[in-house]
Amino acid sequence: MSDWFDSTPPVILTNRLRLRALALGDAPAVYSFASDPAVARYTLWSVHLSEADSVAFIHGLVGPARLTWAISLIDLDRAMGMVFLHSLNRHHRRAEIAFNLDRRNWGRGYVSEAASAVADFAFHTLGLNRIVATCMPANVAAKRVLAKLGMVREGQMRRSHLRYDGAHDMELHGLLASDRARAIDGSHRVVRHAVGEASAAPPSH
Numbered sequence: 001m002s003d004w005f006d007s008t009p010p011v012i013l014t015n016r017l018r019l020r021a022l023a024l025g026d027a028p029a030v031y032s033f034a035s036d037p038a039v040a041r042y043t044l045w046s047v048h049l050s051e052a053d054s055v056a057f058i059h060g061l062v063g064p065a066r067l068t069w070a071i072s073l074i075d076l077d078r079a080m081g082m083v084f085l086h087s088l089n090r091h092h093r094r095a096e097i098a099f100n101l102d103r104r105n106w107g108r109g110y111v112s113e114a115a116s117a118v119a120d121f122a123f124h125t126l127g128l129n130r131i132v133a134t135c136m137p138a139n140v141a142a143k144r145v146l147a148k149l150g151m152v153r154e155g156q157m158r159r160s161h162l163r164y165d166g167a168h169d170m171e172l173h174g175l176l177a178s179d180r181a182r183a184i185d186g187s188h189r190v191v192r193h194a195v196g197e198a199s200a201a202p203p204s205h
Contacts, residue, residue, distance in 0.1 A: 003090045004064040010125075012069065012117045019069040019114055022062055022082060026070050029079040030054040033102035042139040043100060046164050071101065071114045080105050083114045085122060085131070094130040095122060099145070106141070112148045119149055123177040130177070134161070134170040143171070151175045 012019040022030075031054040033039050040047045048054050061068040066086040070079035081101030088095045097118060101111050122128045133151060135142040143153075151173040159167035 002065055002087045005067050005085075005088060006064075009067045009069050010121075012121060013074065014113050014117050016074060017110060017114055017117075018072050018074045018077065019083065019117060020072070020077075022058060022068040022070045022079065022084075024055060024058055024062075026079040027051055027054040027058060029070075030058060030082075033081065033100070033104075036103050038103050039100060042136045042142065044161060044163050069114070069118065071099075071110060081111065081114070083111070083118050085118065085126075092130070093128045094132065095126075095128055096132050096134070097122070098133065099142075112145050115145060115149055119175065119180065123180060128177065131175050133173045135173070137169055137171055143173075146173045149175060150179050152179075 009019070009021045011021075028051060031048055031051045034045075034048040034054055034057065037047050045057065048057065061082070061084060065088070066084050068082060068084035071081040071083060072078055073080070081099065083097070083099040085095045085097055097115060099111050099115050119131060122131050133142075133146050134157070135146070137156065146153075152175070154172045154174050157170045157172055159169060161168050161170050
């Protein structure tokens with residue numbers, strides 16, 4: 001069982017994107033891409049058959065066990081994808097990152113930009129030492145994104161993840177804070193949430 005994050009996702013602005021907390025009001029936008037078989041091809045969730053599926057999906061992503069951001073353009077606040085941190089382990093200061101994007105926006109570098117901002121947030125603000133990601137071996141596009149983040153392929157886990165069509169192999173990719181250590185250069189900035197910044201600092205005891 002993973003630990004919980006202390007707060008909701010803060011707004012993160014990049015050169016082109018606005019990342020903000022995913023909300024139930026995003027269900028129509030989420031359904032527009034989660035109903036696409038191409039988007040769901042390598043995910044552990046099945047194609048959404050109705051907007052109700054998307055509502056239930058969002059309910060599962062907005063609890064304290066995850067920090068889930070909707071990806072939108074700065075000047076158009078409509079979710080075109082998601083990036084999230086989950087499986088937090090406070091003691092070992094690690095979490096897992098995952099993402100997906102509307103097929104109509106593939107090939108524009110949006111996921112790399114969003115995931116890079118969240119990775120920096122995980123290291124600089126949450127104080128994590130390590131983030132990991134998993135993907136199916138055939139998911140070439142996801143592996144390109146992970147490589148751009150500086151992640152290292154650490155191995156392949158055999159039949160480690162169950163899906164509606166059975167068990168699947170998953171590649172494990174990892175990134176250490178020391179791999180990515182650098183000063184925040186202004187390429188994105190974090191705006192504090194009204195109730196305070198999210199935190200995953202280890203407990204004092």
